[in-house]
Amino acid sequence: MSAVPNDVPALTADGPLVSLRDLNVAFHAPGKVIRALNGVDLDVARGQTVALIGESGSGKSVTLRTLMRLHPPRRTRVGGSILLDGRDVLAMDAAQLAACRGPVVSMVFQEPLLALDPVYTVGAQMVEMMRRHEKGLSREAARARALALFERVRIPSPRRRLDAYPHEMSGGMRQRAMIALALSCNPKLLLADEPTTALDATVQIQILLLLRELQQELGLSIIFVTHDIGAAAEIADRVAVMYGGRIVEQGSMAQLLRAPRHPYTLALLRSRAHGAMAKGTRLQTIAGSPPDLAALPPGCSFADRCLLALDACRAAVPAMAPVGPGHAARCIRLDQTHAQEPASA
Ligand SMILES: Nc1ncnc2c1ncn2[C@@H]1O[C@H](COP(=O)(O)OP(=O)(O)OP(=O)(O)O)[C@@H](O)[C@H]1O
Ligand code: SF4
Ligand SMILES: [Mg+2]
Incomplete structure (x- = not known):
C-alpha cells in the first residue's frame, strides 16, 4: 500500500477531503497581473464527485493545477488555503508535494x-511510478499490479498493451491508460480536466x-472539469459554476x-x-465576452452580459448567498x- 507523506501533519483528522478557502491565484505577466482565481471556496467530501463548469478562461484548470501546485512558482502569487486530506498543500516543500502526487492526488x-x-x-511508466512511491x-509485483489495472479499465489485450508506447494507442485507449496510470498509487482524489473532450461521442460516454464505476468501487473523490453539462450530469454529485x-x-x-x-x-x-449547446460542444453561446482577468471590474463580473x-x-462583488440546503449563488437579485423558467435537464 502506498504511504501518505506522514511528515506532513494532518491539521484535521476528518472533514472534507479537499477544502479550498479564499483561494486566489494571480499570474504576473509583463505590464499586467492576470487574476485567474478570486476567492474560491470549495469543499469536496470523501467519495464525492464535483463538476467544475464554466466558459473558457473561467479558472477551472487553474483550480486543479493549483491544488497540485503545478504553477511556475516565480510568476505566480497564491493566497488563501488548500487543505488536502487535512494537510496544508501551500505549506508543503518539494519532497512533500512529490510524495502527495500519486498516493493522495x-x-x-x-x-x-x-x-x-x-x-x-x-x-514502464506505471511500474516506475509505483516503485517510486x-x-x-519488486518490478514483477508492480507489473502484475499494472496489468490488473489495465484489465480493470478494460484495455483489450492488456498484457501486450502494457508494452505499447502512448502513440501506438487510439485516443480512447490512451485515455484508459492515463486513468490506469493515475490510479497506480491508489489516490484518494482524482482530478480530471476535460478527460473526454478530445474523444468521439461513443468513447466519451464509455470513459x-x-x-463513475471506478469512483464508486474505489471510494474516490473526483473533481471533474467540463464544458459539457450533459457530461457533468452523468457523473457528478455536486456542481460549482465558475465565472x-x-x-x-x-x-x-x-x-x-x-x-x-x-x-x-x-x-x-x-x-x-435551446439546442445551441449540443452535448460535447463548448459553452460559448452567451452574448458578450468573459471579463478581462487583468482588469476585473469592482462589482459583479457578469454585469456586462446580465439582463438583470x-x-x-x-x-x-456580490457575496455567496444561500438559496437552499447546500445550494448558494453569488448575485444580489x-x-x-x-x-x-427552469432548464430542461
Ligand atoms: N501560467 C499562466 N500564466 C498566465 N496566465 C495564465 C496561466 N495559466 C492560466 N492563465 C490564465 O488564467 C485564466 C484561467 O485559465 P484556465 O486555464 O483555468 O481556464 P479554463 O476555465 O480551464 O478554460 P478552458 O475551458 O479554456 O480550459 C485564463 O485567462 C488563462 O489565460
Ligand atoms: S443581477 Fe446578479 S448576476 Fe446580474 S449583474 Fe447583478 S449581481 Fe451580477
Ligand atoms: Mg481548462
Missing part, C-alpha cells in the same frame, strides 16, 4: 499524449461510465438542473436547452431569479 488530462512520456511504454515493491475566477453558484447536480438561480447558470442552461444588471451590481 492524481490527474487525468484532456490529451494524454501531452501528459504521458512518449519515450517509455505506458507499463512504494519502497521494496464517463468507467470513471471570471469565482464560483458563482454551487449546489447538487439536481438543484442546478432543476432550480438554477444565478443568471449566468440560467443562461448556460438555456443555451443548452442594476447599478448596484457594479458597486461590489436572487429574488428575481425564482420566476425563471
